[in-house]
Amino acid sequence: MQVPAPFEYERATSVEHAVALLENLGSEARIIAGGHSLLPMMKLRLATPEHLIDIGDLTDLAYIREEGGEVRIGALARHRDVLESDLLAERLPIFADAERVVADPVVRNRGTVGGSLCQADPAEDLSAVCMALGAQLVIRGSGGERVVPMRDFHVGPYETAVGDAEMLLEVRVPLRPDMGSAYEKVERRVGDWAIAAAGVALSFDGGTIAEAGIGLAAVGPGTVHLTRAEDALRGQAPSEELFAQAAKIAGEDCAPTADQRGPVDYKRQLAGELTHRALRRAAARALQQEV
Amino acid sequence: MQVTMTVNGEELTREIEPRLLLVHFLRDTLGLTGTHWGCDTSNCGVCVVLMDGEPVKSCTVLAAMAGGHEIRTIESMEQEGVLDPVQQGFTEEHGLQCGFCTPGMIMTARALLDRNPHPSDAEIREAISGQICRCTGYTNIVKAIRWAAEHEAAAAPGS
Numbered sequence: 001m002q003v004p005a006p007f008e009y010e011r012a013t014s015v016e017h018a019v020a021l022l023e024n025l026g027s028e029a030r031i032i033a034g035g036h037s038l039l040p041m042m043k044l045r046l047a048t049p050e051h052l053i054d055i056g057d058l059t060d061l062a063y064i065r066e067e068g069g070e071v072r073i074g075a076l077a078r079h080r081d082v083l084e085s086d087l088l089a090e091r092l093p094i095f096a097d098a099e100r101v102v103a104d105p106v107v108r109n110r111g112t113v114g115g116s117l118c119q120a121d122p123a124e125d126l127s128a129v130c131m132a133l134g135a136q137l138v139i140r141g142s143g144g145e146r147v148v149p150m151r152d153f154h155v156g157p158y159e160t161a162v163g164d165a166e167m168l169l170e171v172r173v174p175l176r177p178d179m180g181s182a183y184e185k186v187e188r189r190v191g192d193w194a195i196a197a198a199g200v201a202l203s204f205d206g207g208t209i210a211e212a213g214i215g216l217a218a219v220g221p222g223t224v225h226l227t228r229a230e231d232a233l234r235g236q237a238p239s240e241e242l243f244a245q246a247a248k249i250a251g252e253d254c255a256p257t258a259d260q261r262g263p264v265d266y267k268r269q270l271a272g273e274l275t276h277r278a279l280r281r282a283a284a285r286a287l288q289q290e291v
Numbered sequence: 292m293q294v295t296m297t298v299n300g301e302e303l304t305r306e307i308e309p310r311l312l313l314v315h316f317l318r319d320t321l322g323l324t325g326t327h328w329g330c331d332t333s334n335c336g337v338c339v340v341l342m343d344g345e346p347v348k349s350c351t352v353l354a355a356m357a358g359g360h361e362i363r364t365i366e367s368m369e370q371e372g373v374l375d376p377v378q379q380g381f382t383e384e385h386g387l388q389c390g391f392c393t394p395g396m397i398m399t400a401r402a403l404l405d406r407n408p409h410p411s412d413a414e415i416r417e418a419i420s421g422q423i424c425r426c427t428g429y430t431n432i433v434k435a436i437r438w439a440a441e442h443e444a445a446a447a448p449g450s
């Protein structure tokens with residue numbers, strides 16, 4: 001039977017309280033949100049925090065709303081809230097695409113958006129989603145708030161820009177005109193982590209692609225940001241040839257390793273194919289041609 | 292530390308170690324061994340209980356985190372000698388063999404039917420997709436849950 005090593009437990013009653021506790025307790029203190037990444041790691045003793053600060057009572061951080069041309073998602077929104085959000089289904093369907101295949105329904109009742117992004121697992125699905133969407137992350141410390149773009153948020157595998165005495169508060173996704181988004185994932189069985197997955201967001205200006213974002217999960221040391229493919233798409237009219245070209249770049253620019261989920265060449269091939277499918281679907285959604 | 296929570300309708304307070312998992316609190320501290328424990332990786336789902344009405348894996352929740360919440364376990368399903376329709380469905384449709392996964396399956400099914408009284412087979416399969424059964428091949432579990440849905444609909448007033 002595996003159980004976590006001993007620690008002290010405190011419940012935060014407000015964001016200010018959580019941040020003050022983090023500051024007072026130092027680097028051996030960790031936030032626990034849903035606990036569905038942290039507790040499994042603590043059982044394996046891969047994580048041995050001395051203090052846990054439970055933010056589960058901060059339910060006013062569980063919102064999903066549209067404000068100032070952005071969709072804003074509170075750090076404590078659970079996977080299930082994201083999956084069932086009408087606002088996200090209408091504005092950013094990439095979230096529902098991804099959430100349908102994040103873990104299983106029971107895990108989705110507990111795991112949170114903030115915990116997912118802060119876990120910074122290279123195979124984590126919402127990180128690829130947020131990368132594709134060019135999300136901005138609001139981080140809170142005792143000195144106030146700062147905003148970090150998703151591309152700078154993960155500073156290494158399992159490491160983020162959130163400091164020891166800070167917490168993630170909110171995810172902000174800019175809404176663009178004529179926007180379409182999609183997520184494609186292949187896993188070995190229901191509820192498993194991705195073998196590879198691709199998130200795409202496109203926005204259009206007349207007949208051409210104005211903005212393109214692509215994030216890949218599970219095929220690199222972190223979430224893969226496909227800047228070269230994005231550059232190739234921007235300013236172009238959408239076509240099968242163009243998407244095939246971007247997909248080829250995806251296969252080249254990812255950096256998978258061989259493991260029990262498959263060899264490198266297979267994963268590269270899959271990353272390309274999933275990028276291609278997500279591009280097609282995102283474009284069809286933006287141009288309202290989805291079948 | 293002290294934790295206070297409601298388990299099967301009864302509020303109780305116990306002295307616990309912060310690292311105690313809810314599954315062990317239920318089984319070892321309270322002696323409610325109907326909730327099973329089957330893995331260290333949060334994958335198997337035999338430990339599912341309802342927390343504020345929603346299924347959660349009790350091996351991946353600290354007992355301390357459950358403080359202030361309402362927990363419902365398999366022990367609360369039979370009331371005064373009458374089985375819950377989901378339990379009845381499992382007996383009618385042979386929804387179990389060894390029974391190890393059954394408490395978790397029944398709790399998830401109960402939460403599903405409370406939210407969605409007329410689920411399709413696909414919705415039933417999706418709801419239990421985080422739980423493993425090594426015996427039945429799932430077909431009879433799906434039938435058992437469908438049995439419960441149909442009998443609850445028939446028994447509901449006005450239907």
Ligand SMILES: Cc1cc2nc3c(=O)[nH]c(=O)nc-3n(C[C@H](O)[C@H](O)[C@H](O)COP(=O)(O)OP(=O)(O)OC[C@H]3O[C@@H](n4cnc5c(N)ncnc54)[C@H](O)[C@@H]3O)c2cc1C
Nearest residue numbers: 033034035036037038103111112114115116118124125168
């Ligand atoms: C069986 C299983 C299968 C899974 N499959 C998938 C999958 O297919 N795809 C996928 O993407 N994920 C998967 N997950 C992970 C799941 O999505 C987790 O819920 C998620 O990664 C972590 O969310 P949490 O709220 O539980 O975080 P926690 O475990 O509570 O925290 C994770 C980390 O983030 C930190 N943290 C949490 N919230 C904050 C905050 N607001 N500010 C600063 N730091 C914070 C914690 O200190 C900790 O370091 C799976 C998990 C399980 C158990």
Ligand code: FES
Nearest residue numbers: 329335336338350
């Ligand atoms: S004991 Fe296996 S998921 Fe909880």
Ligand code: FES
Nearest residue numbers: 388392424425426
């Ligand atoms: S009945 Fe044996 S594991 Fe399901």
